[in-house]
Amino acid sequence: MNIYDVSEKAGVSIATVSRVINGSANVSSKTREKVLAVMEELGYTPNVFARGLGLNTMNTIGIMCADSSDPFLANAVYYLEQNLRKNGYDSFLCCTGYELSTKQNYLKLLLSKRVDAIILVGSNFLEAAKKDNQYMIDAANEVPVMLINGYLAHPNIYCTLCDDYQAVYDGTIRLIEAGYRRPLFLYCSRSYSALQKLSGFRDALSASGLPAPEESVCLCANDIAQTKELLCSLKGRGLVFDAVFGAEDSLAVGAVKYAREQGLRIPEEFAVVGYNNSMLAVCSEPELTSIDNHVETLSITTVSTLMRVLGGNDVPNKTTISNELVVRGTARL
Amino acid sequence: MNIYDVSEKAGVSIATVSRVINGSANVSSKTREKVLAVMEELGYTPNVFARGLGLNTMNTIGIMCADSSDPFLANAVYYLEQNLRKNGYDSFLCCTGYELSTKQNYLKLLLSKRVDAIILVGSNFLEAAKKDNQYMIDAANEVPVMLINGYLAHPNIYCTLCDDYQAVYDGTIRLIEAGYRRPLFLYCSRSYSALQKLSGFRDALSASGLPAPEESVCLCANDIAQTKELLCSLKGRGLVFDAVFGAEDSLAVGAVKYAREQGLRIPEEFAVVGYNNSMLAVCSEPELTSIDNHVETLSITTVSTLMRVLGGNDVPNKTTISNELVVRGTARL
Numbered sequence: 001m002n003i004y005d006v007s008e009k010a011g012v013s014i015a016t017v018s019r020v021i022n023g024s025a026n027v028s029s030k031t032r033e034k035v036l037a038v039m040e041e042l043g044y045t046p047n048v049f050a051r052g053l054g055l056n057t058m059n060t061i062g063i064m065c066a067d068s069s070d071p072f073l074a075n076a077v078y079y080l081e082q083n084l085r086k087n088g089y090d091s092f093l094c095c096t097g098y099e100l101s102t103k104q105n106y107l108k109l110l111l112s113k114r115v116d117a118i119i120l121v122g123s124n125f126l127e128a129a130k131k132d133n134q135y136m137i138d139a140a141n142e143v144p145v146m147l148i149n150g151y152l153a154h155p156n157i158y159c160t161l162c163d164d165y166q167a168v169y170d171g172t173i174r175l176i177e178a179g180y181r182r183p184l185f186l187y188c189s190r191s192y193s194a195l196q197k198l199s200g201f202r203d204a205l206s207a208s209g210l211p212a213p214e215e216s217v218c219l220c221a222n223d224i225a226q227t228k229e230l231l232c233s234l235k236g237r238g239l240v241f242d243a244v245f246g247a248e249d250s251l252a253v254g255a256v257k258y259a260r261e262q263g264l265r266i267p268e269e270f271a272v273v274g275y276n277n278s279m280l281a282v283c284s285e286p287e288l289t290s291i292d293n294h295v296e297t298l299s300i301t302t303v304s305t306l307m308r309v310l311g312g313n314d315v316p317n318k319t320t321i322s323n324e325l326v327v328r329g330t331a332r333l
Numbered sequence: 334m335n336i337y338d339v340s341e342k343a344g345v346s347i348a349t350v351s352r353v354i355n356g357s358a359n360v361s362s363k364t365r366e367k368v369l370a371v372m373e374e375l376g377y378t379p380n381v382f383a384r385g386l387g388l389n390t391m392n393t394i395g396i397m398c399a400d401s402s403d404p405f406l407a408n409a410v411y412y413l414e415q416n417l418r419k420n421g422y423d424s425f426l427c428c429t430g431y432e433l434s435t436k437q438n439y440l441k442l443l444l445s446k447r448v449d450a451i452i453l454v455g456s457n458f459l460e461a462a463k464k465d466n467q468y469m470i471d472a473a474n475e476v477p478v479m480l481i482n483g484y485l486a487h488p489n490i491y492c493t494l495c496d497d498y499q500a501v502y503d504g505t506i507r508l509i510e511a512g513y514r515r516p517l518f519l520y521c522s523r524s525y526s527a528l529q530k531l532s533g534f535r536d537a538l539s540a541s542g543l544p545a546p547e548e549s550v551c552l553c554a555n556d557i558a559q560t561k562e563l564l565c566s567l568k569g570r571g572l573v574f575d576a577v578f579g580a581e582d583s584l585a586v587g588a589v590k591y592a593r594e595q596g597l598r599i600p601e602e603f604a605v606v607g608y609n610n611s612m613l614a615v616c617s618e619p620e621l622t623s624i625d626n627h628v629e630t631l632s633i634t635t636v637s638t639l640m641r642v643l644g645g646n647d648v649p650n651k652t653t654i655s656n657e658l659v660v661r662g663t664a665r666l
Contacts, residue, residue, distance in 0.1 A: 060442070067411060068401050068407050068410045068414075069404075069407045069408045069410070071402075071612075074401050074402045074404075074407045075402045077401045077402070077428065078402040078428060081401070081428040081430075082430070085435070090427070090438070090439065091427070092425040092426070092427060092446075093401070093425070093427070093428065094423070094424070094425060094426070095410065095411060095414040095424075097414075097415070097418075102418070105423070106423065109393070109423055113446050224612070224615050250612070250616075253616050256618075257618075260618070279557070279583070279613065280612065280616050282557050283557060283583075283586050283613050283616040283617055284616055284617075284618070285589075285590075285593065285617070285618035
């Protein structure tokens with residue numbers, strides 16, 4: 001028995017139910033009566049959910065990320081923490097690793113600590129099998145659940161995404177138009193976000209009338225030296241490519257190291273595009289052309305959406321933020 | 334009234350008091366009687382501390398770090414989390430920023446969530462004014478407090494440090510012996526760890542009979558582009574230097590960018606040494622010679638020390654881990 005059942009049976013949004021629970025003036029008396037009648041009929045007592053909406057609140061938000069040593073996730077966590085604090089909220093971060101059971105345990109632990117909401121950072125929280133996402137849905141029946149870079153359609157789950165598909169699609173088109181007709185796409189996980197990027201790359205190849213053989217995309221380890229070695233061995237096996245689009249900046253740096261070792265001139269003979277516009281992009285020589293996924297905007301938007309949810313407002317379940325290609329030395333697009 | 338008072342009055346260690354509380358066999362009956370007598374005399378009930386020692390434990394450790402987007406701190410947090418989990422402990426991370434009042438509030442929050450111990454990651458938790466460290470001492474009266482890269486002498490505070498002084502001292506001596514007689518030291522904070530590195534550099538200059546003018550050390554922003562600009566302007570003002578020792582890899586990368594812009598050959602005309610041996614070191618071109626402070630060992634040692642403390646063992650308050658110079662292209666030492 002939870003707020004979702006009440007919302008469904010009364011035919012109103014969760015936010016409306018929460019407004020009724022919190023005695024907000026912003027509900028018609030007809031709606032209020034209907035919701036209260038359903039609550040009585042179902043025997044629903046709103047104590048658990050109510051604490052996420054200002055009653056008996058601890059002003060603490062639980063944040064989960066798979067790996068705090070990933071630069072993108074680390075930056076997102078940093079900006080989330082800063083913006084939550086500006087809004088008077090403390091936060092707890094749990095670094096869960098990539099195992100489903102550990103993610104589930106940590107989510108339970110955070111709920112037991114009576115956090116007001118949960119923020120899941122990174123698309124690796126979405127599992128391939130639908131039933132494996134049930135733990136997020138269960139949590140959403142207790143507190144608002146915010147997803148960064150993942151999308152799950154369910155009441156009380158709010159998603160903020162960067163448009164990874166479009167960013168890679170547009171970037172690949174620009175590579176092709178600049179004359180690089182044999183680009184190679186490197187990625188290092190099968191997360192929601194990585195698969196979006198992959199589709200963007202493939203669709204750009206076909207939209208440009210280029211062949212998209214299986215070898216034009218390659219799953220590899222998230223490691224600079226290993227990426228370099230992989231590219232050397234692909235070339236050794238006769239694969240022809242004149243550009244690399246890396247799903248992460250680290251892969252792009254590996255491609256730069258490959259080109260240097262092969263004596264290829266960057267960007268004249270070989271172009272490289274990265275993703276995340278992280279500190280690695282500026283550290284590389286030449287510096288990386290890279291997609292800026294606006295991690296700060298993503299984090300600020302997530303916090304402001306959450307504040308509106310906790311304030312009892314109706315808020316759209318999905319917000320998409322566009323990305324931007326930052327042009328530097330490795331690809332003059 | 335706390336376990337520290339009992340320990341002091343009974344003239345035994347905190348670990349011994351905790352063994353008595355937990356009914357450990359590893360205490361002489363004479364000591365046990367003395368401790369119990371003092372507890373009775375002082376009216377001490379061990380409930381708060383006891384939960385940190387296996388009674389009524391939540392198996393949850395609170396971790397605090399200033400900024401999760403700092404690569405060194407992010408890696409430390411990652412390894413801590415992994416090793417705690419192997420030992421059956423969950424962890425909560427709080428990213429506190431650099432304000433004292435926020436650090437104090439987060440520490441209180443973690444204690445209110447009934448964590449079994451606190452791990453403070455990074456030397457920036459040690460304040461210059463002694464009284465500002467009182468909040469850590471107060472916490473240590475409730476649960477074990479682990480400090481990574483900081484040292485505070487107090488019962489129930491356990492410190493694991495890398496020997497930053499020695500690492501920079503040795504590295505600087507090697508630079509000088511390799512013929513770089515005008516090294517410049519760059520640092521970007523006045524943390525305990527940064528000041529240790531600074532002393533190591535200064536002492537190496539005087540041990541080598543070289544002058545150590547004020548301009549041979551320089552406080553700058555933790556930013557690649559700004560570091561490059563700073564070095565250009567120092568050169569413009571007539572400062573002569575043939576090597577840079579950066580207290581962080583990012584500063585060293587800034588020095589590499591400076592040398593490239595000036596057309597200096599690395600390492601023949603200009604040498605660069607970084608610190609942390611982070612991903613930036615491998616990303617740079619040439620790759621950075623850098624001090625590896627063994628963040629994984631540091632984290633594993635901290636967790637194993639904590640496990641022994643929680644098990645009621647007597648454990649030394651300070652463990653120092655030696656560092657290692659990893660030689661790559663920017664300085665052939």
